[in-house]
Amino acid sequence: MPELPEVEATRRGLLPTVVGAKVAALNVYDARLRWPVPRDLPRTVAGRRVDAIDRRGKYLLFRFGKDTLIVHLGMTGSLTLHAAAPARRKHDHVDLVLSGGGTVRFHDPRRFGAFLWHPAGETAHPLLADLGPEPFDPAFCAAGLKDALRGRRAAIKTLLMDARLVVGVGNIYAAEALFRAGIRPATAAGRVSTARLERLVHCVREVLAESIARGGTTLRDYVGAGGEPGGFQHETRVYGREGLPCRVCGATIRGVRLGQRASAYCPNCQKR
DNA sequence: ACTGGCTCCTGAGGGC
DNA sequence: TGCCCTCAGGAGCCAG
Numbered sequence: 398m399p400e401l402p403e404v405e406a407t408r409r410g411l412l413p414t415v416v417g418a419k420v421a422a423l424n425v426y427d428a429r430l431r432w433p434v435p436r437d438l439p440r441t442v443a444g445r446r447v448d449a450i451d452r453r454g455k456y457l458l459f460r461f462g463k464d465t466l467i468v469h470l471g472m473t474g475s476l477t478l479h480a481a482a483p484a485r486r487k488h489d490h491v492d493l494v495l496s497g498g499g500t501v502r503f504h505d506p507r508r509f510g511a512f513l514w515h516p517a518g519e520t521a522h523p524l525l526a527d528l529g530p531e532p533f534d535p536a537f538c539a540a541g542l543k544d545a546l547r548g549r550r551a552a553i554k555t556l557l558m559d560a561r562l563v564v565g566v567g568n569i570y571a572a573e574a575l576f577r578a579g580i581r582p583a584t585a586a587g588r589v590s591t592a593r594l595e596r597l598v599h600c601v602r603e604v605l606a607e608s609i610a611r612g613g614t615t616l617r618d619y620v621g622a623g624g625e626p627g628g629f630q631h632e633t634r635v636y637g638r639e640g641l642p643c644r645v646c647g648a649t650i651r652g653v654r655l656g657q658r659a660s661a662y663c664p665n666c667q668k669r
Numbered sequence: 670a671c672t673g674g675c676t677c678c679t680g681a682g683g684g685c
Numbered sequence: 686t687g688c689c690c691t692c693a694g695g696a697g698c699c700a701g
Contacts, residue, residue: 399695431677431696455695472694473679488679507678509695524697551672560696568694616693617681656673658694 399470401532401565402608403619403627404455407476410622411450414478414499415459419446421496426489431471431511434491438514442466442493454528454564463517467524471509473618477502506618529562532601537563539594546586546594553589554582555656557601566601568658569614569636574601576635581667582660583653607632635661 399407420442428434435441442461451458457476459466468476482492482500491503491512503510515522530536545562546553556562557571566574575582577600580593589597608614613627616637620626634644639652639661648665 429678469695471678471696505678506680507694509678549671555672558695657675659692 399455399472399474399619400567400570400614401452401455401605402570402629403613403621404452404457404470404565405609406613406621406627407470408450408452408457411476411478411501415447415493415495415501416449417447418499419444419496420493422492422494424492424494425512426485426491427508428490430490430505430508431469432513434512435514438466438512441514453525454531454560455567456525465515465522467511467513467515467522468503469511469524471505471507471511473507474503474505474510475618475620476622477504477620477624478622501622528560528564530564532563532565532605537598537601539591539598542594542598543591546589549587550585552583552655552660553580553586553597554660555658556586557597558656558658563601565605568660569633570601570604570608572636572661573604573633576663576667577604579667581669582655582662584669635663637661 423439423442425434425439445461447459448462449460451460455469457468459468479500479502480498482494488506489502489504493501542562546556549556554571554575557566558568572582574597578593578597580589580597608629611628611632612621612625613619614629615626616630635650638650641650643650643663643666646663646665648663650661651664653660
C-alpha cells in the first residue's frame with residue numbers, strides 16, 4: 398500500500414527521466430478516480446515542462462512553473478516508467494507521455510488515486526492545507542506531539558495515522574513503529590509519556606527510512622517506477638503476523654481493530 | 670473539539 | 686464450481 402516510502406520510492410524512480418522533460422500528451426482512459434480527473438487536464442499540461450517532482454505526505458507534486466499536478470496513489474495505485482507505452486492492461490487509467498520519449502503510466506485497480514490540478518495562487522490546495530509535518534522534519538517531535546495529543550483518548554495508532562499530526566504514516570508503518578517503540582496501539586494517545594513519544598518519533602523515522610532503502614512494501618499491487626516490487630514486507634515484525642510468534646520474544650502476535658483498521662501487536666513487547 | 674463510523678472501489682480468500 | 690460474505694485500506698466526510 399502506498400504510504401510515504403512507496404511514494405518516495407516512486408518519486409525517486411521518476412526523477413531522472415521526468416524532470417526537465419516536456420509533456421507531449423496526457424491520455425486519460427478512465428477519469429473516475431477518487432475525484433474525477435478534470436476534463437481539461439490534458440489540454441492544461443500538454444506542452445509544459447516538468448520542473449520538479451516534490452512529495453508532501455503521500456502526495457506527489459509535479460511542478461510546472463508555479464502550477465502543480467497533484468497525484469495520489471490511493472491504496473493500489475502505481476506510476477511506472479516505460480520507454481514506449483506498452484499495451485494497456487486492465488486498470489491502466491492514465492498515461493503521461495513525454496515528448497522526448499517515455500511514458501509514465503498510472504495503474505490503480507481500486508481507483509482511490511487522484512490526478513488534480515492546482516494552479517499558482519496564494520492559497521494551498523485544500524488537500525494539502527491542513528497537513529502536519531513531514532516525519533523527517535524537526536517539527537515532528539515529542540514535544541509537539543505531547544501538545545497535540547494532550548487529553549485525547551483515541552488510540553495512539555489511529556492518531557499516528559492522522560495526517561494532521563504527521564504525514565505519510567499508514568497502517569503498516571504505524572503498526573511497525575509502535576512495535577519498535579514498545580507502545581500498544583490501543584493506548585489512549587494522551588496517556589503516552591513524552592519519553593515514550595520521543596522513542597516513537599525515532600522509531601517512525603527508523604521504519605520509514607528502512608523501508609525507503611528497500612524500495613517500500615509490496616503486499617499486492619505496489620511497484621516502483623521501474624516496475625520492481627519493494628522488499629520491506631519481509632521486514633515487518635507485527636503487520637500481518639497475527640497468530641504467529643513474535644520475532645523478538647516468541648509470544649503470539651495479537652490483532653485488534655482500531656478505527657476500522659486491523660492492528661497487530663505483541664502483548665509482551667508492547668505492554669502499554 | 671473529538672470520536673467513531675461510513676464511503677468510494679476491486680479482487681482475493683474463506684465458508685458452505 | 687459457484688455464490689455470498691468479509692476484508693484490505695487512504696482519507697474525506699458526516700453525525701452525534
